[in-house]
Amino acid sequence: xxxxxxxxxxxxxxxxxxxxxxxxxxxxxxxxxxxxxxxxxxxxxxxxxxxxxxxxxxxxxxxxxxxxxxxxxxxxxxxxxxxxxxxxxxxxxxxxxxxxxxxxxxxxxxxxxxxxxxxxxxxxxxxxxxxxxxxxxxxxxxxxxxxxxxxxxxxxxxxxxxxxxxxxxxxxxxxxxxxxxxxxxxxxxxxxxxxxxxxxxxxxxxxxxxxxxxxxxxxxxxxxxxxxxxxxxxxxxxxxxxxxxxxxxxxxxxxxxxxxxxxxxxxxxxxxxxxxxxxxxxxxxxxxxxxxxxxxxxxxxxxx
Numbered sequence: 658x659x660x661x662x663x664x665x666x667x668x669x670x671x672x673x674x675x676x677x678x679x680x681x682x683x684x685x686x687x688x689x690x691x692x693x694x695x696x697x698x699x700x701x702x703x704x705x706x707x708x709x710x711x712x713x714x715x716x717x718x719x720x721x722x723x724x725x726x727x728x729x730x731x732x733x734x735x736x737x738x739x740x741x742x743x744x745x746x747x748x749x750x751x752x753x754x755x756x757x758x759x760x761x762x763x764x765x766x767x768x769x770x771x772x773x774x775x776x777x778x779x780x781x782x783x784x785x786x787x788x789x790x791x792x793x794x795x796x797x798x799x800x801x802x803x804x805x806x807x808x809x810x811x812x813x814x815x816x817x818x819x820x821x822x823x824x825x826x827x828x829x830x831x832x833x834x835x836x837x838x839x840x841x842x843x844x845x846x847x848x849x850x851x852x853x854x855x856x857x858x859x860x861x862x863x864x865x866x867x868x869x870x871x872x873x874x875x876x877x878x879x880x881x882x883x884x885x886x887x888x889x890x891x892x893x894x895x896x897x898x899x900x901x902x903x904x905x906x907x908x909x910x911x912x913x914x915x916x917x918x919x920x921x922x923x924x925x926x927x928x929x930x931x932x933x934x935x936x937x938x939x940x941x942x943x944x945x946x947x948x949x950x951x952x953x954x955x956x957x958x959x960x961x
Contacts, residue, residue, distance in 0.1 A: 660721070661718050661719055661720050661721060662682065662683075662718070662719040662721075663716065663717070663718055663719075664678075664679075664682060664716070664717040664718075664719070665714070665715070665716055665717075666678065666711045666712060666713055666714060666715040666716075666717065667713065668713040670711060670713075671710075671711060671712055671713040672710050672711070672712075673710065673711050674707065674708055674709070674710060674711075675689075675693065675698070675700065675705055675706070675707055675708070675709040675710075675711055675717075676689045676690050676693060676707040676708075677689075678711050678717070679692075679693075679698070679717070679719070682719075683719070684782075685782060687782065688782065688783075689707070690707055691783075692719060692720075693706075693707045694707075694847075696852060697719060697720040697721075698717065698718070698719050698720070699717070699718050699720075700715050700716070700717050701715055701716055702718075706846070706860055706861030707861065708861065733753045733754075733764050733765055733766050733768065733769040734750055734753065734769075735747050735748065735749055735750070735753065735766055735769060735770075736748040738800070738941050738943070739939065739941055740776065741932075741935070742776075742805065743804070743805055743806060743808075743809040743932070743933075743934045743935070744802060744803060744804055744805055744809050744813065744932075745776065745778070745802075745803050745805065746800060746801070746802055746803070746928060746939070746941050747766065747770070747800070747801050747802075747803055748798075748799065748800055748943050749766055749793055749798060749799060749800075749801060750798055750946065751795075751796045751797065751798040751920050751946070751948070752795060752796060752920075753765070753766050753795065754766070754795045755767060755789060755792040755793060755795075755801070756785055756786040756789055756792070757785045766801075767785065767786055767787060767788070767789055770787075770788060770803060771787060776805055777805070778803045778804065778805060779804065779805055779806050779807065779810070780804040780805070780806055780807045780808075780809060780810025780811070781804070781807075781810050788803045788804045788805060788810060789801075789803060789804075790802060790803070790804055790810060790813040790814050790817060791817055791824075791888055793925055794891065794894075794921075794923075796920035796921055796923075797826075797921065797923045797924070797925065798923075798924050798925070798943075798946050798949075799826070799924045799925025799926060799943050800925045800926070800927070800928045800941060800943050801925070801928075802822070802928055802930075808934070809933065809934060812933035812934065813933060815933075816930060816933055817888060820886055820887070821930060821931070822928065822929075822930040823884065823927070823928070823929040823930060824884065824885045824888070824925065824927075824928060825882060825883065825884050825925075825926055825927035825928075825929075826882070826883040826884075826885070826893060826923060826924060826925050826926060827872070827880060827881070827882060827883070827922075827923075827924045827926045827945060827949075828869075828880070828881045828883050828893060828897065828904050828922060828923050828924075829875075829878055829879070829880055829881075829904070829905040829906075829916070829922035829949075829952070829953065829956075830878060830879055830881055830897055830902040830903060830904055830905060831877065831878055831902060831903055831905055831911060831912070831915060832877065832878065832879065832901065832902050833871070833874050833875075833878070833879040833902075834869070834871060834879065834881070834900070834902055836871075837870065837871045838868070838869065838870050838871070839868070839869055839900075840866060840867070840868050840869075841865075841866065841867045841868075841869070841896040841897075841899065841900055842865075842866045843857045843865060843896060843899055844857065844859070844862030844863055844864055844865055845857060845859065845862065845863060845865040845889045845890075845891075845892060845895050845896070846859030846860065846861035846862045846863055847859055847860075847861055854891075854909060854910075855889065855890050855891040855892075855895050856895060857895065857896075857899045863887075863889055864887060865887045865889045865892050865895075865896065866886035866887055867883060867884070867885060867886065867887075867892060867893060867896040867897075868883070868884040868886060869881045869882065869883045869884075869897075870882045873957075875953075875956040875957065875959075875960070876956055876959045876960070878905060878916065878956060879902070880953065881897075882926075883897075891909075891910070893923060894907055894909070894910045894911075894921065894923070895910060897910075898910040898911060904921045904922060904923050905918055905921070905922045905952075906918030906919070906920055906921045906922050907921040907923075908920075908921070916952050916955070916956065917952060917955075918948075918949075918952055919948065920948075922949055922952065924943070924945055924946065924949055925943065926942060926943050926944075926945070927940070927941070927942045927943070928940075928941050929941075
């Protein structure tokens with residue numbers, strides 16, 4: 658295991674944000690933020706948020722990133738629903754991890770895409786996440802857009818940050834919201850008590866907005882169509898739990914096994930955007946997979 662990187666803050670650097678200060682020695686601000694999010698950075702022995710303003714004389718320690726083997730191929734199942742020379746749209750089943758991470762060294766979507774005989778995913782500074790511009794949780798199914806070149810990766814990332822990609826989800830929640838439509842505007846970050854969870858109770862808040870529309874009121878539950886304005890980690894799950902309507906079956910932010918579910922009822926059902934390189938209007942939908950459709954049908958049958 659390599660030794661940790663030790664950095665002392667000079668008087669000239671005082672006042673910089675921590676992630677900006679680390680961008681130079683680590684090679685990029687994105688890598689700095691990734692290591693900060695992973696809890697691998699301390700300032701004078703304590704974890705600090707990326708917005709922390711460094712002070713002269715502080716000692717910053719960056720622990721080595723855990724080595725993750727990137728295999729040239731993988732056996733993760735997926736379906737291509739659209740493809741051209743620049744990008745592809747993937748329908749990911751539940752249970753598939755998008756890219757390698759500690760605890761998930763193989764069998765990921767990015768490895769399976771890298772193993773394609775032609776038109777492999779590409780772009781981005783991390784070879785283990787080639788082509789990946791956004792992600793879905795392991796047990797969330799549905800649509801992702803993946804780049805096939807550096808240019809496409811750069812353009813797609815910019816479009817997502819500019820909120821020019823419409824991302825719609827279907828979520829079954831416990832209970833029924835009092836309004837047919839709503840917007841949840843609550844910053845999200847690492848939970849200040851449980852660092853493996855995201856929360857609105859955080860010392861490192863980042864803007865997060867989620868819109869929802871009631872699709873169907875059901876017994877003790879409701880089917881919502883959810884649109885992401887921002888894309889924070891676990892955003893939909895955290896936001897719906899925060900307003901008292903957790904995603905059904907969610908083992909982290911709700912109740913596992915609710916309505917007989919084996920995973921959270923959350924499906925990325927639609928992606929719509931203007932192709933960044935051709936100008937074509939892309940609008941792709943994915944139906945509910947069989948496990949979620951069966952639970953929905955069972956709840957609907959109780960309305961008769």
